[in-house]
Amino acid sequence: MKTVVGACPLDCPDGCSWVVTVDDDGKAVKLRGNADHPYTRGGLCKKVNPWLTYAADPSRLMSPMRRTGPKGSGLFEAISWDAALGEMAERFGSVIAEHGGEAIWPFYGTGNVGWLQGASGPAGARLWNLLGASQHSVSICSVSGHVGLSYSSGISTTFDPESLHEAGLVLLWGSNTLVTNQHLWPFIEDRPIAVIDPVRTRTADRADLHVAPRPGTDGALALGLCRAVVERGGADEAFLADQTSGWDEFRASLDEWTLERTAAECGLSVAEVDALATLIVENAPLALKLGQGMQRHAGGGQAARVISCLPAITGSYGHRAGGLSYSTGSQYRYNTVAATRPDLRPGPVRNLAMTNLGVNLRDLDDPGIHALVIYGANPLVSNPQVDLVREGLERDDLFTVAIDLYPTETTAYADIVLPSTMQHEQNELSDSFAHFYANWNEPAVEPPGECLPHTEIFRRLASAMGVTEEAVYASDEELVSALLDTPEWKAAGVDLAVLRDRGFVRLPNTGSSEEGFNPSFPTASGRFDFVSQRAEREQHGALPNYRPPTEAAKASGGYDLVAIGSDFHINSVFAGTERVRSKTGAPPVVVHADDAARDGLVDGQDVSVANDRGSFTAVVEIGAAARQGVATMSKGWWGQAVNATVAERDSDMGRGAVFHDNRVWITPVGS
Numbered sequence: 001m002k003t004v005v006g007a008c009p010l011d012c013p014d015g016c017s018w019v020v021t022v023d024d025d026g027k028a029v030k031l032r033g034n035a036d037h038p039y040t041r042g043g044l045c046k047k048v049n050p051w052l053t054y055a056a057d058p059s060r061l062m063s064p065m066r067r068t069g070p071k072g073s074g075l076f077e078a079i080s081w082d083a084a085l086g087e088m089a090e091r092f093g094s095v096i097a098e099h100g101g102e103a104i105w106p107f108y109g110t111g112n113v114g115w116l117q118g119a120s121g122p123a124g125a126r127l128w129n130l131l132g133a134s135q136h137s138v139s140i141c142s143v144s145g146h147v148g149l150s151y152s153s154g155i156s157t158t159f160d161p162e163s164l165h166e167a168g169l170v171l172l173w174g175s176n177t178l179v180t181n182q183h184l185w186p187f188i189e190d191r192p193i194a195v196i197d198p199v200r201t202r203t204a205d206r207a208d209l210h211v212a213p214r215p216g217t218d219g220a221l222a223l224g225l226c227r228a229v230v231e232r233g234g235a236d237e238a239f240l241a242d243q244t245s246g247w248d249e250f251r252a253s254l255d256e257w258t259l260e261r262t263a264a265e266c267g268l269s270v271a272e273v274d275a276l277a278t279l280i281v282e283n284a285p286l287a288l289k290l291g292q293g294m295q296r297h298a299g300g301g302q303a304a305r306v307i308s309c310l311p312a313i314t315g316s317y318g319h320r321a322g323g324l325s326y327s328t329g330s331q332y333r334y335n336t337v338a339a340t341r342p343d344l345r346p347g348p349v350r351n352l353a354m355t356n357l358g359v360n361l362r363d364l365d366d367p368g369i370h371a372l373v374i375y376g377a378n379p380l381v382s383n384p385q386v387d388l389v390r391e392g393l394e395r396d397d398l399f400t401v402a403i404d405l406y407p408t409e410t411t412a413y414a415d416i417v418l419p420s421t422m423q424h425e426q427n428e429l430s431d432s433f434a435h436f437y438a439n440w441n442e443p444a445v446e447p448p449g450e451c452l453p454h455t456e457i458f459r460r461l462a463s464a465m466g467v468t469e470e471a472v473y474a475s476d477e478e479l480v481s482a483l484l485d486t487p488e489w490k491a492a493g494v495d496l497a498v499l500r501d502r503g504f505v506r507l508p509n510t511g512s513s514e515e516g517f518n519p520s521f522p523t524a525s526g527r528f529d530f531v532s533q534r535a536e537r538e539q540h541g542a543l544p545n546y547r548p549p550t551e552a553a554k555a556s557g558g559y560d561l562v563a564i565g566s567d568f569h570i571n572s573v574f575a576g577t578e579r580v581r582s583k584t585g586a587p588p589v590v591v592h593a594d595d596a597a598r599d600g601l602v603d604g605q606d607v608s609v610a611n612d613r614g615s616f617t618a619v620v621e622i623g624a625a626a627r628q629g630v631a632t633m634s635k636g637w638w639g640q641a642v643n644a645t646v647a648e649r650d651s652d653m654g655r656g657a658v659f660h661d662n663r664v665w666i667t668p669v670g671s
């Protein structure tokens with residue numbers, strides 16, 4: 001028996017370190033959390049505890065396949081790697097000859113978010129650059145919030161979660177922490193906790209105060225809270241004078257955001273907004289944990305920007321256990337230029353947003369997309385407006401390759417399907433968006449069947465295409481060394497050998513667990529910018545402001561559909577396995593009793609959830625989780641097409657998706 005340290009690759013903030021036990025025959029027999037990791041500290045989660053069962057799932061892809069039936073039929077025959085790569089080389093060659101490199105779209109998702117095989121790297125980047133393929137922007141998850149914060153604090157995290165035992169108030173804003181970020185809980189559970197979420201989640205249930213605004217109105221709530229906090233004497237004038245710019249102008253703009261106006265816009269009572277403001281003033285410093293869920297709206301970026309003003313007004317940014325954390329991702333400062341080599345590009349190439357897949361497959365020309373390489377993504381479940389995506393994937397003049405662990409709704413449309421290794425079978429430098437450690441993942445076992453890591457697949461593809469540029473053949477080890485080739489990592493003395501030896505290392509320039517993390521603002525002014533000329537130039541207003549939702553909280557009748565993280569799977573990963581299906585059943589759509597009475601819905605009834613973009617069926621549950629006018633369920637379920645109803649429409653910043661800005665109607669099936 002031996003043990004091998006690795007790390008969870010999934011798109012989860014927690015970034016757990018794990019330990020795999022391997023028997024003398026080289027078989028993984030146990031996978032558990034690594035108790036030595038200072039943040040994840042042992043336990044994994046319901047989603048990943050059965051990892052080895054999922055790895056051995058009979059549906060796992062074991063060899064390359066070629067489609068034999070029509071697109072979408074799911075009919076395939078097994079072929080050799082040579083045949084698969086040969087066909088890909090030939091098709092890519094002719095697409096490039098006819099339409100140019102940009103007609104190829106490397107479409108990678110968040111199945112793995114690591115730096116070698118996953119969405120942060122990603123594997124294949126050097127080859128795509130050399131071929132002049134379109135660039136891909138992973139706009140599906142968190143981009144709007146990052147852009148919003150870039151205008152104000154300039155940084156997406158200002159505290160170390162390990163310091164939160166010193167926080168005054170922990171404000172979980174649009175974060176279902178107990179489900180989507182559960183390893184944070186032990187650090188905050190003794191603190192006063194407030195939750196802002198239209199849904200009464202398990203997390204909201206555990207809070208000292210839960211406020212449930214109408215979806216997409218967070219910007220208004222934040223402006224109202226800013227004003228109310230100042231009125232209650234909560235402003236830290238010394239911090240505002242020394243560390244911020246534009247405070248007087250912003251303060252003046254708050255005048256209109258009375259408690260009454262705020263409450264009316266957000267669908268709350270004046271007393272609720274008042275109670276929240278009072279809680280903030282009485283419990284300094286404010287540690288605000290901003291979730292990704294709240295920014296999947298028309299005004300999601302702007303909302304993040306306004307929300308970030310609260311810890312500035314209260315001076316909480318000045319404290320190591322105060323400020324705002326949205327994602328620690330930006331602290332992973334690797335040398336991505338050295339790793340991905342944009343200099344290999346033949347010239348400038350266009351950038352395509354992941355969330356615009358349907359529209360781009362339909363409308364792009366000069367050149368259109370003629371080759372799509374989908375890896376670690378399941379757009380027919382996870383993308384907005386899946387009916388439009390399906391139309392695109394059905395195009396006869398589109399050559400699609402999909403690399404996955406299992407046959408999915410998306411792989412059914414591919415011409416060639418390739419089997420990927422799973423994390424415990426490959427090298428990976430893993431990411432987190434909640435803590436400050438780089439996790440190394442050492443392969444514990446040999447890959448099963450003919451599965452290969454992404455990095456190896458693209459090296460072999462390059463060879464099949466006859467590419468002579470040596471850079472595309474870099475080994476995994478060389479790619480990690482390129483990532484670590486920065487002055488910060490060098491000064492910290494961390495190279496691959498150190499990573500391998502320790503399993504995880506603290507990121508340079510994030511302090512130690514004991515010191516905590518309390519950065520200065522990396523803005524041009526070095527201050528927190530209430531006023532931003534760059535935001536004004538980019539059409540977002542010099543001052544933080546409120547952008548109402550497009551669909552949510554608008555029309556009377558109908559529901560704002562909010563489909564959020566399930567306890568049992570992460571997005572669509574593993575959601576098709578027998579085990580997950582037996583645990584979850586199809587997720588019910590939860591509605592408020594008064595809405596159900598209005599619409600004649602009965603608990604347990606089959607319903608159609610629809611709007612003019614599409615529809616799906618579900619079973620209704622009348623529950624306390626939903627506020628009036630909101631319907632909620634979990635995301636990522638296969639075969640249900642929740643996202644048939646979501647518009648492929650850009651959010652205000654970064655071309656993010658508007659998953660929760662979605663008006664639907666719910667009617668009994670057959671009515």
Ligand SMILES: Nc1nc2c(c(=O)[nH]1)N[C@H]1C(S)=C(S)[C@@H](COP(=O)(O)OP(=O)(O)OC[C@H]3O[C@@H](n4cnc5c(=O)[nH]c(N)nc54)[C@H](O)[C@@H]3O)O[C@H]1N2
Nearest residue numbers: 174175176180199215216291292293294564565566570571
């Ligand atoms: N178990 C589990 N964990 C996961 C995931 C999963 O699928 N399952 N997904 C992972 C991924 S990809 C990500 S990006 C993170 C996301 O982490 P979170 O952001 O915590 O997750 P979500 O469930 O998307 O949304 C959080 C909450 O935002 C709320 N919300 C929706 N609209 C609004 C709004 O307008 N205002 C406010 N205030 N709140 C709103 C939702 O009701 C939800 O409870 O979680 C990761 N972790």
Ligand SMILES: Nc1nc2c(c(=O)[nH]1)N[C@H]1C(S)=C(S)[C@@H](COP(=O)(O)OP(=O)(O)OC[C@H]3O[C@@H](n4cnc5c(=O)[nH]c(N)nc54)[C@H](O)[C@@H]3O)O[C@H]1N2
Nearest residue numbers: 109110111141376377378382403404420563571572573659
């Ligand atoms: N309605 C609604 N829709 C949403 C959201 C929402 O809140 N509401 N959340 C959005 C968010 S936050 C995100 S991040 C996206 C996620 O959307 P995607 O990026 O498309 O991610 P997944 O749907 O999880 O699909 C990941 C695929 O990768 C495969 N996979 C897993 N591990 C590996 C691996 O190691 N190698 C390979 N090759 N494949 C692997 C899985 O089997 C799965 O098919 O979904 C978004 N969709």
Ligand code: SF4
Nearest residue numbers: 008012015016045048
């Ligand atoms: S999904 Fe999240 S909580 Fe679960 S093991 Fe992976 S990183 Fe940890």
Ligand SMILES: [Mo]
Nearest residue numbers: 011110141142
């Ligand atoms: Mo995500």
